[in-house]
Amino acid sequence: MTVLSTEFTMQRDICLKKHNTLALPARADYFCRVDSLDHLYQAIDYAKQHQLKLIPIGEGSNLVLADDVRGLVIDINLKGIDIQDSRVDRVQVTVAAGENWHHTVESCLRQGLYGLENLALIPGKVGAAPIQNIGAYGVELSDVFTSLSAIEVATGNLVQFNAQDCQFAYRSSIFKQGGLDQYIIVGLCLELSKIPMAHAEYPALKAALKGSDTSPEAVFEAVCRIRREKLPDPAEIPNVGSFFKNPVITVAARDQLLAKYPSMPSYPQSGGLSKIPAAWLIEQCGYKGRRQGNVGVHDKQALVLVNFQGDGTELLALARNIQTDVKVKFGIDLVVEPRIYGDTA
Numbered sequence: 001m002t003v004l005s006t007e008f009t010m011q012r013d014i015c016l017k018k019h020n021t022l023a024l025p026a027r028a029d030y031f032c033r034v035d036s037l038d039h040l041y042q043a044i045d046y047a048k049q050h051q052l053k054l055i056p057i058g059e060g061s062n063l064v065l066a067d068d069v070r071g072l073v074i075d076i077n078l079k080g081i082d083i084q085d086s087r088v089d090r091v092q093v094t095v096a097a098g099e100n101w102h103h104t105v106e107s108c109l110r111q112g113l114y115g116l117e118n119l120a121l122i123p124g125k126v127g128a129a130p131i132q133n134i135g136a137y138g139v140e141l142s143d144v145f146t147s148l149s150a151i152e153v154a155t156g157n158l159v160q161f162n163a164q165d166c167q168f169a170y171r172s173s174i175f176k177q178g179g180l181d182q183y184i185i186v187g188l189c190l191e192l193s194k195i196p197m198a199h200a201e202y203p204a205l206k207a208a209l210k211g212s213d214t215s216p217e218a219v220f221e222a223v224c225r226i227r228r229e230k231l232p233d234p235a236e237i238p239n240v241g242s243f244f245k246n247p248v249i250t251v252a253a254r255d256q257l258l259a260k261y262p263s264m265p266s267y268p269q270s271g272g273l274s275k276i277p278a279a280w281l282i283e284q285c286g287y288k289g290r291r292q293g294n295v296g297v298h299d300k301q302a303l304v305l306v307n308f309q310g311d312g313t314e315l316l317a318l319a320r321n322i323q324t325d326v327k328v329k330f331g332i333d334l335v336v337e338p339r340i341y342g343d344t345a
C-alpha cells in the first residue's frame with residue numbers, strides 16, 4: 001500500500017455537496033481525508049475522544065444525505081495497487097480502498113488481467129465495492145473477490161474477511177447487515193485471470209456485442225458504451241444510479257402478476273424465485289420522466305432518481321411516493337439501494 005504523507009487535518013462544519021453524487025447540500029459536523037493508515041488511526045482516535053459516529057465515504061455515489069451528518073465523515077483516500085504474480089494462469093491483485101474503482105478496472109485490463117470488465121464505469125472507490133457487492137452485466141464483485149482488510153472500529157484491530165465472512169448477496173454483504181458501521185475497509189484482494197476470458201452472456205451485453213468479438217477488451221468497450229448511453233452522468237445530472245433494488249419474489253407471486261400484467265419482464269433466480277425489474281414497475285406507475293418539485297425520475301431510466309437542486313427530504317418524499325404506488329399496484333415492496341443518512345421521517 002503506497003503511503004502518501006500529507007498533513008492530517010480535521011475540519012468542522014463542512015458542506016458535503018461535492019462529496020455525494022446526488023449533490024445534496026448536507027453538512028458534516030466533522031470531516032477529514034485520510035491518505036494513510038496512520039491518518040485513519042488518528043481519525044478513529046479523534047472520534048473516540050469526542051464520542052463521534054464514524055462515517056467512512058468514498059465518492060458518495062451510493063449515499064442519500066437526508067439531513068446534516070452528525071459525526072465524523074472520513075474520506076478514504078488510501079492508494080496503491082499491488083500484483084502478486086505467483087501462478088501461471090491467475091494473479092492476486094491487492095488494491096487500497098481509496099483507489100477509484102473504474103481506474104482499477106482499466107488498469108488491470110491494460111496489464112492483461114481479466115475478470116473486471118463487466119464492472120467498468122461503476123462510480124466510486126474500491127473500499128465501497130464490497131459494501132453492496134457491486135454488480136453489473138452479469139458479474140458481481142464476489143466473482144473475483146478473495147479477501148479484504150478492515151479496521152474494526154471498536155477495537156482498532158486490523159482484521160481480515162474472506163468471501164464467506166462477507167456474506168455476499170445481491171447488493172448486500174455483512175457490511176450492510178450485522179457488521180453495519182463496525183468496520184472501515186482499507187483494502188481488497190481480487191483474483192484475476194491472466195488468460196483472456198469474458199462474460200458476454202448478459203442479454204443487453206450480448207445484443208451490444210452482436211456475437212462478433214467477445215474478448216475482454218470488447219466487453220469492456222461495450223459495457224462503457226451501454227452505460228454512457230443509458231445512465232445519466234452524475235456530474236451533469238446528480239444521481240446515485242439505481243435507487244431501488246430489483247425485487248425478488250416467489251415464482252407463484254410472479255405468475256399471479258403475469259396473469260394480470262402479461263408484458264411484465266422477469267428473470268428466474270435459484271430457489272423458486274424470480275427477479276422483477278424495479279424500473280418496469282416504476283414506469284408502470286407513471287413515474288418515468290416525472291418531476292416532483294426540485295427532484296424527479298430520469299426520463300430514460302425509471303430506476304434513477306435525479307436531483308435538480310433539491311434536498312434529501314424532497315428526494316426521499318419522492319422515493320416514498322414511488323414505493324407506495326408500486327405496493328398498491330403490484331403488492332411489491334421496493335427496497336432502497338443506497339445508504340440513507342439523517343432520515344428522521
Ligand SMILES: Cc1cc2nc3c(=O)[nH]c(=O)nc-3n(C[C@H](O)[C@H](O)[C@H](O)COP(=O)(O)OP(=O)(O)OC[C@H]3O[C@@H](n4cnc5c(N)ncnc54)[C@H](O)[C@@H]3O)c2cc1C
Pocket residue numbers: 021055056057058059060061062063076097122123124125126127128129131132133134135136183184185186231232233234239240241242339
Ligand atoms: C451513475 C451511477 C451508476 C451506478 N451503477 C452501479 C452499478 O452498476 N452497480 C452497482 O452495484 N452500483 C452502482 N452504483 C452505485 C455505486 O457506484 C456503488 O455502490 C459504489 O460502490 C459506491 O462507491 P463510493 O465510493 O461512491 O461509496 P459511498 O457512496 O461513498 O459509500 C457507500 C457506502 O459504503 C460505505 N463505505 C464507503 N467506503 C467505505 C470503506 N472504505 N469502509 C467501510 N465502509 C465504506 C459508506 O459509509 C456508505 O455506507 C452506481 C452509482 C451511480 C451514481
